[in-house]
Amino acid sequence: MCSPVPIGVAIAGASGRLGRALIQVLQQSTTARLQGALVSPNSPWAGQDAGKLVGVEPLGVILTTNVSEALFKAAVLIDFTTPSATLHHLERCRQQGKAMVIGTTGLEDNAQRLIAQTAQQIAVLQSANFSLGVQLLYQLAASAARVLGTESDIDIIDQHHRHKRDAPSGTALALGERLANTLGLEWPGCLDTVPPGRSTGRAAGKIQFASVRSGETVGEHRVSFTLADEQLSITHQAMSRLAFAKGAVRAAQWLVHQPAAHYTLQDLLEQSVSQGSS
Template sequence: MGREIMRAIAASEPSLQLAGVWVRPDSPLLDRPMTEFAGPAASEVTASCDLSAVLAAADVAIDFSLPAAVPNILQEAVKARKALVCGVSGLDQDTLTLMQSAARTVPLFYDRNMSIGVALLRRMVEQSGQVLGEGFSATISDLHHAEKRDAPSGTALMLGETLAAARGQDFKSVMRYDSEQAAVARNSDDIVFDVRREGLHPGAHTVVLAGPDENLSFSHTVTDRRVFAVGALRAAKWLHERPPGLYSMQDLLQG
């Protein structure tokens, strides 16, 4: 995602500029100028493994790394007093707790999916759950590329959690998923996950609510991973100069 973000910055209006790029010490991009991805405006920006130096040069940092890297990034963002947009899914509870603590010092924007379309999908799922209640069985289909590690995806889990909360359910009690994709026995109020990992697909999610006399279906399909970079940049602009706190795409939708 880092390269997509740099390309999106290059294609954006002049108010957004690439200030720095943090990479692993063994990255082939280390010490290389970022003009290949971010254009001539980034001629003086080289990839660095010094996170504190990268943060010092930025107004807002964007993180699409891996779950294991997030705690250190949070700690460094707090030290530098820098706003942070985090789009890493699969975070454990300890990291989420650390994020809540960090948000008391700096503005943090966290969402498991940076697509504005998914944010709208989540809102529609929430409203449907509130109106329809438990009389409609729920299936969430989750399609991603074959190399995606987490299943169900963070987005699929977010949609399930949103639906369960809207219906007054405990998500862990009603979630049904078989990693072997065997047929799952279900009760009428369960939330069943249908997960597929195949090809190079960037992501598609469908929520089906099936009632005794009618079905309701919501779908979102990614056609280009650039959508996540564009959403992250939109979040960064929105977050800049906000007070400390933990924000999400739902806050951005509200303005």
């Protein structure tokens, strides 16, 4: 029996933390293959083989600053860069008819609108967190919110490495939005970050956020429901960036078979569950 042809994947942000994890995952995959690797316009890595970034033998993929060149052989782009670079790559994917997986966080509302608009022409899957455990955290937290509801004080704390540029994290915000929807709270109106020196007590009907940035912590999210006499906390800890990279590659493999639309990781998981149960 013939094995299926691996899908061609390009990476944007290849020399970054997630980019390197993606190269490692793709190097070991038999169903997806690295076919393009984009680095930033002034990157010292341009022109070198992608294998050098992860200390392996040459992979036959040259790191490039040219988006068209990176996309040429690929069916899908996986992008973990910066908000402005992501929007630039989105437009190039639209022009070249490639699907796009977006992992970059910190995108403003107008960027989100542009992504939704572009997804009418190409398949786009976007997630603030590609780990499977975090998808489960969303579901468990929503279940807890349904029971403990507005009677409890809800806090979301994210801890990440010292280089992270956005706070609260995209995952913390996505979790907060889900809980707000579950409880019928207005989002983002119910988002509360405690400013230094605030002298009043806790505001009613708010979800409180806090962010810690230290060392090389990959990513930890904790949601707590505190009542008068007890507290329930649910924590997810990513121990390696491979957790995100594996989820993003899985998303890319699914996305290339989907029509143009704006997808979330939840769409992929729901389809997998319904296919598994049918």
